[in-house]
Amino acid sequence: MSDTRTRIAAGLERAFAEHGFAAPSVGDLRDAAGVSLRTLYKYAPSREEMVHAALEHRHQRYLEKVFGDLPEAGDDALAEIFDRIGAWMGTESARGCLFHAAVAAAPQDKRLIALLQEHKGEVAQLAAKSGGLEGREVELMLILEGLTQTWPLHGSHAIASANRMSTALRQAPLPPTLSAA
Template sequence: MDIRTKLIAAAERVFDRHGFTATGMDRLTEAAGLSSRTLYKHAGSKTALIAAVLTERDRRFMQRLEVESVDALFAALEDWIAAEGARGCLFLRAAGETGGDTPEIAERVAAHKEAFRARIAAIVARETGREDAALAEQILVLFEGATAAASYRGAAAVKAARTAAAVLVAGARR
């Protein structure tokens, strides 16, 4: 693993666990096992590192959502939470902690959320045989809600959202 990849992976773990604003560069250098000079050489700044972490998180998360059905979408969320933990959406946390005032971060969050919305719309269209913006929005809200609620309700939140999504999809097929 190259230094930048190692740094981004360590930063993602630390940011996910402790937050963006509460994490100092000293904690990041320790987690990555790098000197501060090496960290700045490969990251540039904390903002640039956050943006790189969000880019990598987007890649990994969207890869998991390469599924064919709404049910599989929620199964992917269950798998994600089992592997990554349930601390809510890292993108929404980044937006919340930075107030949306940091362009590099705001752009990554907006791009991720738009790609996520489009992925859900495509899955809904594939499963129902037609575009259905209202159903896609409902599935998106269930997914986002389950992601947030899993932080305090555990996997049961995803199971409940998955069941509700199945009811919505079945209704759309009639």
């Protein structure tokens, strides 16, 4: 991604995270991106493209922050993932998941729905691989989503609960449909 495209996407991400998807005017988005209106429209020719650019940028930042330089696979890796998600929530996402908020603002946008599915699916796959729980992606997605939804209300208690749930998941046998695969 070019420096200009990255700067625009980062500014758009910040604007949407701080003000939601309906409130910022195009002028506000231009100011947040730190470019002229012409340059903004060159890289993101519509509001929908601006939202998509912001979410794609957020996806990459999230993956780097949560999954970069993890300890060896297993309980330690999952505990670190949960801690990092808590830190992310505290600094980047105190109002909840930006992907869910985008879909809530435009529930008919199939591309946004696909971005949400791709983001959540990749996060669950990386968590399963890092935690040595391949085949348990759906269960991990439930734990991860529960963590991001309860963190604003319970903070570190939500992280501790996610750790307990992942320990129980590790000890539970695979359901027959998954263990046969």
